[in-house]
Amino acid sequence: MRRHNDIELQLLTNFSYCENCKSQNPCLGGGLNPEERKLFSRAIRHRFTFKMGARIFKVENKFKYLYAIQSGAVKIQTYAYDGTNLISGFYFSGDLIGIESIGDNVYRNDAIALSTTTVCEIPFNQLEELCDSIPALRHEVMMLFAKKIRHTEQAVVHGRHLHAKLRLLRFLQYLYEQNGVSRADGSNRVLLPMSKGDIACYLGLCPESLSRALKKLEKEGVIRNRSKSIELLDTETYSELICEENRY
Amino acid sequence: MRRHNDIELQLLTNFSYCENCKSQNPCLGGGLNPEERKLFSRAIRHRFTFKMGARIFKVENKFKYLYAIQSGAVKIQTYAYDGTNLISGFYFSGDLIGIESIGDNVYRNDAIALSTTTVCEIPFNQLEELCDSIPALRHEVMMLFAKKIRHTEQAVVHGRHLHAKLRLLRFLQYLYEQNGVSRADGSNRVLLPMSKGDIACYLGLCPESLSRALKKLEKEGVIRNRSKSIELLDTETYSELICEENRY
């Protein structure tokens, strides 16, 4: 048995996962015609569901697959020389994970489910072959890579120069764009499937500093800090803050 | 005239830039057969030489081309809301620049020549078309993207957690791998086409901090700090330093 923590839901017959995909955000294949989409869909032979805390792939394991998150949330984490965790990102429904390991023989990091998470397994070599026969897919994949490059560069370039408070705000804004829930009363809520400690690590802060940053923002009336979610009370001061005092 | 600061060296006849490329590090096309290489080469219709300080492309200009650096050095820089410079990277012979802007309509940053620099202009839409007819090229481009993603992720994840001294060492090591000159007496030299201020900015430090970090390393006998180059005296303590006290 290749894995321990997962339950394989369905095996390939003539069934297509893609055609029955209920995900709000499709991972790939949105720009394909039905014919092409069918071809692409055939490459996806397995769909797995992981419990919270289970590893979707492990660092140093042989790299073979990308995984499209159908539902749930995932954190990607590596380890420093001394063993401390380093979190390089959080991913949600519609995201493709494993991209950072392309070009290596092994995964460069662990992917850990933050809640019950369902993923589709995409064999990378088959994806490459499909790219050669389906130009639209090739384009889509390249644009996906390009988006990742843009996003990561952004994170590097700005992240280095920002105060804790600002990094946190940008992160919340990002989460809100991904997952945000607007409510009738005008307040907006971001659910946090990850721990505060993970967020701190992702932002390059110690947990204590994150805690203090959250508190400061709460005092200023910008957010309301809950245990598993954060309410964004005032999106205006918000954007102002990000624009104004953005430098170190 | 589209540009001001450059001199167009040669116009397309039947001449192929690639076949006469003297660069030590080929940019792309290394894995192609002669036939394919010729096709790829045809897409490159212009080669430009820029003086030090000239812009190869400008932020907000329409994105159309990638540029392969044949010789010279380039810094990629954006601007924060308040106008301060943010440098996202330095690139050298064999590197492809403009990748960070793929998927946008406009360049996201300026590319500035750090010394006299010659680049080959690669129209991105033609590169995409070629990818669809030449699988080997498609693979090469994807691996290039993947490498960039790996490198940038690395920068994000580790950069945030490192001391100034360690960030500097990693940077020097990187430069040495790219450009290093080993000499008979065992010392190794890294040339710095960019200013110290640029390095500081790239590392997320203020110039003063960089200056102090350099001095500290010099006192410890690890490097010798010159105006336009740095000698790496002791590559062992070097690697030790990077491995040991690598955490904040």
Added chain:
DNA sequence: CGGGCGGTTGATTTGTGTCAAGGAGGGTGG
């Protein structure tokens, strides 16, 4: 020769990490 830019140095401040302790919440076992 003078001006300006890039780089260095020192004094001081500020932000954030570290250490230590306490509290809240969720899960487990009695």
Added chain:
DNA sequence: CCACCCTCCTTGACACAAATCAACCGCCCG
């Protein structure tokens, strides 16, 4: 169902790294 424990989070006191402010130096260039 309650008590306990454990993990995650918070809070405070303190230490330290790096930013800021200010001044100065060396160099290149006009």
